[in-house]
Amino acid sequence: MSKESSASMQVPVIAEGMTLGVVGAGVMGQTLIRGLLASGLIDRQRVWAGDKNGGTCERAAQELEIPVEAEFQRRVPTADLILVCVKPNDAPVVLSTIRNAGLRRETLLISILAGVSTDRLEALLGTDNPIVRAMPNTPCVVGEGMTVICPGRYAAKAHLERATHIFEAVGQCTPIDEIHFNAITALSGSGPAYQFLIMEALADAGVRVGLPRQLALTLVAQTALGAAKMVLASSRHPAALRDDVTTPAGCTIAGLLMLEDGRIRSVLARAVEESAKVAAHLGAAPAKISETASGHRAGH
Ligand SMILES: NC(=O)c1ccc[n+]([C@@H]2O[C@H](COP(=O)([O-])OP(=O)(O)OC[C@H]3O[C@@H](n4cnc5c(N)ncnc54)[C@H](OP(=O)(O)O)[C@@H]3O)[C@@H](O)[C@H]2O)c1
Structure with a gap:
């Protein structure tokens, strides 16, 4: 709405x-x-x-x-x-x-x-x-x-x-x-935590290549905000937006290939899958909770 x-x-x-x-x-x-x-x-x-x-x-x-x-x-x-x-x-x-x-x-x-x-x-x-x-x-x-x-x-x-x-x-x-x-709980309910972790890691990466931490964090957060706004404002697939900034033999494709080598897509998919499984058990009646592997008390 x-x-x-x-x-x-x-x-x-x-x-x-x-x-x-x-x-x-x-x-x-x-x-x-x-x-x-x-x-x-x-x-x-x-x-x-x-x-x-x-x-x-x-x-x-x-x-x-x-x-x-x-x-x-x-x-x-x-x-x-x-x-x-x-x-x-x-x-x-x-x-x-x-x-x-x-x-x-x-x-x-x-x-x-x-x-x-x-x-x-x-x-x-x-x-x-x-x-x-x-x-x-x-x-x-x-x-x-x-x-x-x-x-x-x-x-x-x-x-x-x-x-x-x-x-x-x-x-x-x-x-x-x-x-x-349960899927949404895993994707957008828990999503800010994933984004914070990714931003923290990217800020560390900025420090690794010589930037002051606070500057690195500002660059990362504003870049995430800008990219999110582009996805929401555009009817184009994120892959098309990515292609726009990927120059042949350039530095972006070099970085992207390293992310793919690290299996970033399957890691993110598995993280959300695991989170959705936990969400499915959180609200179960007590008898059912004791049957779950983890028996989490956590709410999220
Ligand atoms: N955190 C998130 O990002 C997020 C996002 C979406 C939905 N949720 C959902 O939001 C709910 C709350 O999560 P939260 O992170 O805000 O948890 P939280 O920080 O632990 O807050 C829950 C509060 O409720 C109090 N409480 C427990 N039993 C009570 C009772 N009988 N009467 C009055 N107050 C009572 C707790 O006190 P004690 O600490 O003394 O137990 C605590 O202060 C969860 O069900 C979670 O699934 C969370």
């Missing part, structure tokens, strides 16, 4: 006099709050967060200048929308806490939990509240996030539009069939 179409939408993100709650004020919870506040979509006075960790509450409240409390239950009945941002393993506890705190039937829940299907979220919540499942990423904090969303059984078009509105305030947002969520 384009920014223009969502901007013209009549559905308010939060109903008059109601609040937006964020449960789980860790990396992603804070990222989304920061991005949403910076976008101006929601007033600071109408946002609250909850986290079970007292230290996190204190730090986040100070930095975000919103209420962040361990005892957030009393705020649940005021919420028109709740973003659930805890680790997948914490879903059972947090969803029953929200339900038992006087959750209104109309309140929309948006879950960003990797690997936890809408069926499982609905079963854990045990009500017929509308639920939207989302997979955002950390560049939401600078307004360049990539988020996909899909509706649960009780979510109507208007709920999906509200979710779109939220995530378009912090980047791009696309509705997608839930069947693709």
Whole structure:
């Protein structure tokens, strides 16, 4: 959905006099709050967060200048929308806490939990509240996030539009069939980490050929940004864009051949494949988790 179409939408993100709650004020919870506040979509006075960790509450409240409390239950009945941002393993506890705190039937829940299907979220919540499942990423904090969303059984078009509105305030947002969520978690959810690793490695390479580190990092990051914008703005295949800068017998083809010798394509493909396998196990019921090889507690 384009920014223009969502901007013209009549559905308010939060109903008059109601609040937006964020449960789980860790990396992603804070990222989304920061991005949403910076976008101006929601007033600071109408946002609250909850986290079970007292230290996190204190730090986040100070930095975000919103209420962040361990005892957030009393705020649940005021919420028109709740973003659930805890680790997948914490879903059972947090969803029953929200339900038992006087959750209104109309309140929309948006879950960003990797690997936890809408069926499982609905079963854990045990009500017929509308639920939207989302997979955002950390560049939401600078307004360049990539988020996909899909509706649960009780979510109507208007709920999906509200979710779109939220995530378009912090980047791009696309509705997608839930069947693709584990693959997307591995590609764009975890994607910023891959990009950071690649940029770090390229900056090291710059240092290897004699550049000061900070200059190397700036060159690498701005080059990544420029290349990404070219891919997004162009209808051409990345291979065609690459050919444009590959002079016969030049230095670019020399570098590219070394990357191919290092099997960069298959390494990246295997990394995403492995990540998608882990994503598929993250939201499984406890009995299933113990059957997995890794039994990860990690959320991402
Ligand atoms: N990180 C990413 O790039 C990314 C991207 C897309 C989606 N996600 C998804 O986002 C979710 C959160 O990831 P994250 O990286 O933000 O994790 P995180 O930094 O660990 O944040 C989760 C927070 O929730 C708190 N929490 C746990 N149980 C709670 C409860 N019952 N009530 C209230 N708060 C509770 C945790 O406290 P404690 O630390 O004390 O447990 C922690 O502060 C995960 O499900 C992940 O799959 C992450």
